[in-house]
Amino acid sequence: MGTQTGGDGDRATGRKPGGGRTTVPRLWRERTTWVPLVALLVLALCWGRDLPGPVVALVGLCLAGAVLSAVHHAEVVAHRVGEPFGSLVLAVAVTVIEVGLVVMLMASGGDEASTYARDTVFAAVMITCNGIVGLSLLVATLRRGRVAVFNAEGSGAALATVTTLATTTLVLPAFTTSTPGPRFSGAQLAFAAVASLSLYGLFVTVQTVRHRSYFLPVTAEGRPVDPAGQAAPPTRAEARWSLGLLMAALLAVVGLAKLVSPTIESGVRTAGLPTAVVGVVIALMVLLPETLAALRAARGGRFQTSLNLAYGSAIASIGLTVPTIALASVWLPGTLVLGLGPVHLVLLALTAVVSALTVVPGRATLLQSGVHLLLFAAFVFLSFSP
Secondary structure, eight states: OOOOOHHHHHHHHTBOTTSOBOOTGGGGGSHHHHHHHHHHHHHHHHTTSOOOHHHHHHHHHHHHHHHHHHHHHHHHHHHHHOTTHHHHHHHHHHHHHHHHHHHHHHHHHGGGGGGHHHHHHHHHHHIIIIIIHHHHHHHHHHHSOSOEEOOHHHHHHHHHHHHHHHIIIIIGGGTOOSSSSSOOOHHHHHHHHHHHHHHHHHHHHIIIIITGGGGSOBOTTSOBOOGGGSOOOOOHHHHHHHHHHHHHHHHHHHHHHHHHHHHHHHHHHHHTOOTHHHHHHHHHHHTHHHHHHHHHHHHTTOHHHHHHHHHHHHHHHHHHHHHHHHHHTTTSSSOOOOOOOHHHHHHHHHHHHHHHHHHTTSEEOHHHHHHHHHHHHHHHHHHHOO
16 A cells, blocks of 8 residues: 555655655645645534535535545555555544444434445445455556466455355344344344454454464565565654544545435435445445555555455454444444345355455456456446346
């Protein structure tokens, strides 16, 4: 992510063209510094108000600016701490704030919001495992050569974790019989929450401590990327500033997404579209920073980082959202529906099989990109036209 050389590395570390280093006071003259703060100001001024069309458009512009700023500051932090910690920082930060957004929507949405958590989590899985992976493969194979190379051990472990979490939380509720409908009973929901959080914690331990080397970028020959050829990392002070601005940008992203969500919900109802479309649109907006970061990593020859972001985001989305929603369901109105319908079950099963075939060899081509993007397109189309 932030370990790019050349132009991207200079943007991530704050180097001047002449070889100097950007000082912390000079950061205040950078667009990526004041855009998140402006976005937070717009968020504060617009929160709790009925917004007319022009203001909604302004909010959308601020949302786009906050997304781009979040990507930049995530790269700075990632360059300082190194992989796979950099990918973990962005994935966890986005997911934690995404959870807050889902809880807010469910608290204010009534009975219609009973499927928001399921729709958003499933959309996150399909966006990351097919959309981000497919686009990153497209960039990597077209820009860097015919084949994208990565570490099959780390990516396979991440994919296995995604598949297990998705099956436990989204598939099993459609087949349990303790309660009517695709819902868990109280005890089943508690088990799924504890299991999800435990498996997420185990994955993070393996990724960052016990087998960190499995998640590091590799060269076309399969060897670890040589850090000597990378740009110098930012200073500790710069990294701290970027971490704070990353949190501000992500808070602005989710808060502004919440402001435009009534317009989205109204548009969905007016168009007669399924309620699941709301979850899809929200997930697309919230995952924009990770998508852009993954594409930049793929363009820089670090496809492993793209996979870390994609699968790590899916794992965090399930492993953090389900336990939080399970706890919040104690006071949230209405029921909590987690089980997927038949069409989405088929898409999830096909995604698991195709992803396994992509990951196992440790090398992927343009064909795999097309397959994943077709699955993502099918998911989006069937969400609007089930």
